[in-house]
Amino acid sequence: MEADSTNLQKLGAIPTLLLLLICITSCETEKSQDIVIRGDLLSSNSVIEGKKLYVGDNNTRAFLDSVVVKNGKFQFRIRPNKDFIPFRCSIVYATGNPKWPYQLLGYKNPYIAKTQESIIYADRGIMHLRRDTTLKVAGRDLVSFIIENPNKQTQAAFRHLTFRKNPEALADKHKFNVALVKKYSYSVDLLNQLEWSKKDLGEKELAELVTLFEPALQKTTHFTKINRYLKYDNNTGDKFPTDLSLKKPDNTATSEVLGKNAEYNLVIFWASWCGPCLQEIPQLKKLHAKHKSRVTITSISTDKSNEAWKKTLKQEKMPWNQFIVDEESMAQLDKKYNLQSIPLSLLFDRDGNLLERKLGYDSGEESVDIIVELHLIGNK
Numbered sequence: 001m002e003a004d005s006t007n008l009q010k011l012g013a014i015p016t017l018l019l020l021l022i023c024i025t026s027c028e029t030e031k032s033q034d035i036v037i038r039g040d041l042l043s044s045n046s047v048i049e050g051k052k053l054y055v056g057d058n059n060t061r062a063f064l065d066s067v068v069v070k071n072g073k074f075q076f077r078i079r080p081n082k083d084f085i086p087f088r089c090s091i092v093y094a095t096g097n098p099k100w101p102y103q104l105l106g107y108k109n110p111y112i113a114k115t116q117e118s119i120i121y122a123d124r125g126i127m128h129l130r131r132d133t134t135l136k137v138a139g140r141d142l143v144s145f146i147i148e149n150p151n152k153q154t155q156a157a158f159r160h161l162t163f164r165k166n167p168e169a170l171a172d173k174h175k176f177n178v179a180l181v182k183k184y185s186y187s188v189d190l191l192n193q194l195e196w197s198k199k200d201l202g203e204k205e206l207a208e209l210v211t212l213f214e215p216a217l218q219k220t221t222h223f224t225k226i227n228r229y230l231k232y233d234n235n236t237g238d239k240f241p242t243d244l245s246l247k248k249p250d251n252t253a254t255s256e257v258l259g260k261n262a263e264y265n266l267v268i269f270w271a272s273w274c275g276p277c278l279q280e281i282p283q284l285k286k287l288h289a290k291h292k293s294r295v296t297i298t299s300i301s302t303d304k305s306n307e308a309w310k311k312t313l314k315q316e317k318m319p320w321n322q323f324i325v326d327e328e329s330m331a332q333l334d335k336k337y338n339l340q341s342i343p344l345s346l347l348f349d350r351d352g353n354l355l356e357r358k359l360g361y362d363s364g365e366e367s368v369d370i371i372v373e374l375h376l377i378g379n380k
Contacts, residue, residue, distance in 0.1 A: 039129040041072035058088040086123040106144035121153035156187035165200040181212040228331030238354035246323040259296035272312035276361035287369040
């Protein structure tokens with residue numbers, strides 16, 4: 001009886017042991033699906049020893065994890081969600097300087113000589129970073145890494161793949177573009193480049209190329225934006241569209257942007273995270289204070305975050321019309337005016353005709369207030 005009891009106990013232990021093995025295997029599998037970035041500075045005497053590092057999503061501009069460098073080493077671990085798509089990310093360290101609170105870390109590009117990158121792609125698996133001791137810049141203590149095992153998304157991004165401009169639908173350029181997508185159909189970065197290049201391609205070619213990417217990439221914002229772009233017809237020429245959906249700071253909606261009785265309408269596309277956009281605000285305030293009887297200014301934010309937009313409005317106190325655009329209207333405006341880069345200023349006359357398009361921030365004679373004033377002087 002005693003021997004039988006021992007045997008029963010052993011048999012009872014088998015399911016428990018199997019369950020434990022399954023749990024261990026499941027946990028290891030789950031961990032292998034994490035995004036892990038390990039860094040080795042090869043020394044505990046680097047400028048970032050003991051400092052806090054952050055890894056951030058370049059799309060959402062949010063920090064996803066933070067670590068402190070100890071003994072020249074650090075590790076980030078990010079748990080992807082079920083709908084995970086590889087994304088562009090950057091690693092920064094806290095400088096302790098309020099004027100420049102964060103400093104980017106760099107990465108040696110193995111495909112293009114003498115090239116440093118500041119953006120990598122976060123993907124499942126482990127990526128190892130080793131300090132690049134060959135990078136030396138006089139007067140600057142830069143931190144750069146060699147990526148020992150770059151994931152395939154980062155490899156494609158570092159190759160700086162580009163499409164050949166083909167608005168005239170030439171066969172040789174079309175063949176090159178098709179072959180490029182077929183070779184890197186998995187690349188989120190190449191799909192991003194296609195979105196940026198959409199104005200340089202015919203719509204028929206653009207529609208064909210976007211379908212050649214892997215089905216998983218259909219979940220990306222790049223894929224969605226391209227299809228929205230293809231959906232809209234620019235049927236109003238240069239005149240500002242009137243069928244938009246814009247939101248005011250009080251959360252009410254409107255489609256009216258241009259002032260009906262204004263001699264001139266100046267429309268500014270901007271965002272709270274855009275440094276040059278914020279630099280331009282004093283010029284707009286000066287223009288508004290001096291010429292508000294002749295020029296109606298309207299700022300349209302392309303922010304994805306209402307909270308960030310409203311916070312900046314409170315800080316900047318801009319005394320003219322303020323709107324934020326939704327994704328559908330953004331696609332419509334992008335097709336008409338190409339909003340890939342901001343700030344973008346559009347000056348319209350009283351009949352809604354586009355007189356001036358200014359991209360970027362400038363000072364002096366090229367500043368937006370001076371350019372608008374030249375139109376005012378010429379139409380006294």
